[in-house]
Amino acid sequence: MTYRLTHFWLRLLFLGLLAFPFSLKAQDKKPNIILIMADDLGVETIGSYGGTSYSTPFIDAMAEQGAQFENCFAQPLCTPTRVQLMTGQYNVRNYTQFGQLDRGEKTFANLLKDAGYKTAIAGKWQLGKEADSPQHFGFDESCLWQQVLGATDENGFDTRYSNPVLEVNGVAKQFDGGQFSADVNSDFLIDFMERNRDQPFFLYYPMIITHCPFVPTPDSKDWDPSSPGSPTYKGDAQYFGDMVAYMDKTVGKILAKVDELGLSEETIIIFTGDNGTDVPVVSQYRGQAYVGGKSRTTDNGIHVPLVVKWDSHISPGTQSEDLIDFSDFLPTLLDLAGVKSPKALPVDGVSFLPQLMGKKGNPRDWVYFWYSRNGDMESLKEFARNKEYKLYATGEFYNIQKDWEEKQPLAMDQLDQADRKAHQSLEKALKKFEGIR
Template identity: 60%
Template sequence: MLTISLNAQINQPNIVLILADDLGFECVTANGGTSYHTPNIDLLANKGARFENCHSQPVCTPSRVQLMTGQYNVRNYTVFGELDRSQISFGNLFKNAGYKTAIAGKWQLGEEKDSPQHFGFEESCLWQQSYSRKDTAGHDTRFSNPILEFNGEVKHFNNGEYGPDIVSDFICDFIEQNKDQPFFAYYPMILSHCPFVPTPDSKDWDSQNLGSLTYKGEPKYFPDMISYMDKLVGKIVSKIEALGISENTLIIFAGDNGTDKPIISMFKGTDYPGGKGKTTDNGTHVPLIARWDGKIEKNRTCSDLIDFSDFLPTMCDAANIDISSQTTIDGVSFLPQLLGKKGKPRKWIYSWYDPRGKELKEFARNTKYKLYSTGEFYNIKEDFFEKTPLALVTMNRDAKQSYNKLIKALDKYKNIREEKANTKRGKN
């Protein structure tokens, strides 16, 4: 066992946050998946801590807004593809604390030329910032011969380059250039989002291909994309190891939401359909793994509930950044759990989910039960796809106790959206 005092940490460790796109919990071998090869992610878990109950929002923008601000969407979500510029992100907090900051990968949070810099990232290499996901001929622009933006400047690649290679190189270069000072590198990966297409390691990779003309591509390439995503995780970790900064670098890896719907994976001996966009567990249950040599005990597993509002306070806690007076935070730091302490495990998590303003899904849940604001109450351990709501009159004691606790959780956020809207109208 590692015996580490929370007060004995290095004051400003480096932070590397890797966020895979559309990667559910079931895709990682260390979690019990058997459809794909993820040796580098598995090794990360073997040398660090693996969390079994981390939950995101069901799609990308809601997840990223929650992740970057530490707040539930009920407070600050506006529209799909945007992060409200009035918000304070973890990039702002780390930059203001003296960290060098960079982001590389997928943006999709605002088309302004200065969007990443506005949110605290001094350097950026991004896909889908101001430029569309498709070129004028309808080709997808993220993978083969991509179109990316470097610090707001658009660059077209046409010599067989692969987008995920370029952005991972950018992260590696940033890490090397700043190895002697505290840095925060946020790597929201382009993989493994559709279109499902060959990677440079696929047998039928075509370096002349200008990008998929269909949104989904072909699901048969999903395993290749998972393997390449895993390879790039290994690339980042290897760079940190080669520079000799593993003991001063907290690496966090997670998926941003459930796997896409066409994909069916094998998980613990059974078929597991992708649930991206759904509020069932296959839409929100994502991998979470962290490594910090000498600080996090190797091969540790934690079953505590974690949600995406918890990442910001956890990273700031690790970096000794005081956020108490800077912004409202819904998240709870899980740094103590990373360091082998009990911490303050969540009793429940909350979700306000309405990505395109068409159908609100609001719920509170624990590891066994889920209660929607509309009244549906499920035992999600026994009813994974939430087909049969529990009736109050037939609930056992355990279910009733959870129901009452989750009612209180929902009540806590009941009027926040309306109150914020009224405040905004009052200012206008």
């Protein structure tokens, strides 16, 4: 009897030890996070938002299978957006100058790495020329354009697309075998994903594409694999559609790899753009011609897509009208990882994870902008906006539902009750940031 009881308990203990690690792993593994941000891509370029000029089947499918946010707003230009996105703070607190992120700042990658994530970045940097910049800001591995090196080679050819010059973990490399940078960057991230599939990973892909110069892609009829790069900054806007299609195809490539690795239920994939489409581009958007507005504070400079996919977690076809700005990404990513933001770190953003899960969450009443390309006060544009109105710190007040191009500010002596209520709310929002700088 004693032998039988002892044997029974030993067997039970053995089975429990076998089961425990697997159940613990399944329960405790944090979700993988992939954040993809296209360069110079406004909301009007995406089919699921009502754009009809370009082909974006993979992003459209993401929206069908996941969530789409109607009111997501970035800064009008790349560096201001990237600083706000990565730190969760409005530029009024920590922006220095174009092409730089203050090395005293903590980014979402720093915080996720500290929480046990393996982290990688590929694409466009432009946040400081120190050789260790990506690693300093929390990325284990990097494959970047315009880190230490400039945008052109010694002959004046742009180095970002065909046969690109990229810096891989801080070491410059000329890809001269007919490669296209979107393929090099996505292959780098896929390799990282494959090597780290058994632990939580964070991939940040600030894409180089669709920024000018507008050039042929490998899917264009006149693609030249021997091209040394564009000799001009703008290139030719006729290729913008090809670039949008290739951007979308690259997103699809990453989605397919997540599925192939069996990680679709463990991986949240977020797609957005860093600012509006470049100025020469005119697209068809919801039945009207829509001019790109990069660097402008009107809607065509700041209204960007936000599409999120997470199989078995986000209900297919989720639509949200809630206001989102780029300070909201950091707290959302930390929420996903179950990480608390350090008390000493000021975070202006509000997590939108509840909305992704079909809950009400804590929707914003307004979003705030402090925008200065070079950090100077002379060119500063500061404003707050909700879904219908916008108020600049200089006093101009617009109904942007009726006048999104901001051609005629509302006369203060002719405001109706709804106008006055909105003005008071946005004025209060602006006052929250007085005296910070």
